[in-house]
Amino acid sequence: MKRIDSAKNEQVKNWKKLHTKKGRQKLERFLIEGDHLVKEALASNVRVETLLFTEKHKSVARNDVQGVLVSDSVMKELTVTENPQGVVAICEPPPSPPVETLAGGYVLLDRLQDPGNVGTIIRTALAAGMSGVVLGSGSVDLFNGKVVRATQGALFHLPVFQGNLKEWILRFQEQDIPLYGTALHDAEPYTIVSRQNSFALVLGNEGEGVDPVLLRQTNQNICIPQNYKTESLNVAVAAGILMYALKK
């Protein structure tokens, strides 16, 4: 079994680059840390290229994946959580799933910036039985470590597309799938919409909401009635309320 002890090792320096979007795009890999996420990745279709583990976590080694035993200092160098669990995996981003036929519920995210929100929405979408999430251009990077952690592994089990939302909206329209935008004004309470199997729900940027250009392309814009003139709900909470209210 390969073994790396020095945090100055060239390979370690390379892996460390996976903590930046630029590094992930250049190397076409992403890095996940912790037992739970690694287990979820191994149980999915995502290809795990390399497993890194400390002496104490040697038991995660597998015959079918390249394993590297690393020192605690190397592990520390590669992880960002406060209590790293001694296990890291280097993964290949899954190929974008085919999109000829869209069926079921989808969530479209317009320029979401907070990695915790994006990750939590992916996690909730899987639980709510949605068919996929479309992460619109201008959103935080899907393979950002905080996004991946907030999904709790859900991104290994749910198709997540990335692309231009205007094009995606056309795709839904071509297939007669109703589109619901979310807005604070000029919108009907979500309770007027009945539960359905196939639909697309558009959620927007934490500060600005959904781009008005997109809101003009939807079938219906909906809101969540609020009792007090708050700053609106957190977008991940709003997404959860709407997915669970709309999905049949």
Added chain:
Amino acid sequence: MKRIDSAKNEQVKNWKKLHTKKGRQKLERFLIEGDHLVKEALASNVRVETLLFTEKHKSVARNDVQGVLVSDSVMKELTVTENPQGVVAICEPPPSPPVETLAGGYVLLDRLQDPGNVGTIIRTALAAGMSGVVLGSGSVDLFNGKVVRATQGALFHLPVFQGNLKEWILRFQEQDIPLYGTALHDAEPYTIVSRQNSFALVLGNEGEGVDPVLLRQTNQNICIPQNYKTESLNVAVAAGILMYALKK
């Protein structure tokens, strides 16, 4: 107007203690930062003892609140967000609201640890028209800076009680208010419960859920059906789904 330029000033050192629970309890004050939160506090019944602001933010000064002009270095010392907005307020914790008569919807939080979750639930509870939140013993401190920020000011407009949940549950039972626990097992889908005006909803610790002892005291335990064997939903998202599904 009073002016403090040195971060080593004794008063500044004292205010800095408000970043810890121990300091907040000793001084019986809490500290909030940023335009939005300060504005929400000033518009509420919470007593703002002192307003601190930098030269650039002098316009927030008011006749009815003690104002202190501080240097950028003092402001930096007192704030924890990445881009402090130049305004800080020292506030008195509001007195616990009277509890003789409970009416409306309440959320009870059993040992919640994540400040973002607690703050987001308070924010959602206000939007959903609930009457109050009860933060059970063993939960994160209500006046923790991250909790306050995540409420987006909602804690200035919604009664938040703190105490022992077993006692609180008795209080709801005495007043014939139905109690719903949340659990992953031995629980019915929440959709069997019809919307109502008065009820109490118990949510639990991020890892362990609601204490089984409390679950035995409820009228009914409910769950949110999930399509995939996930690690369960994020508790703030679950709270949002349930409040909006149960509140009439």
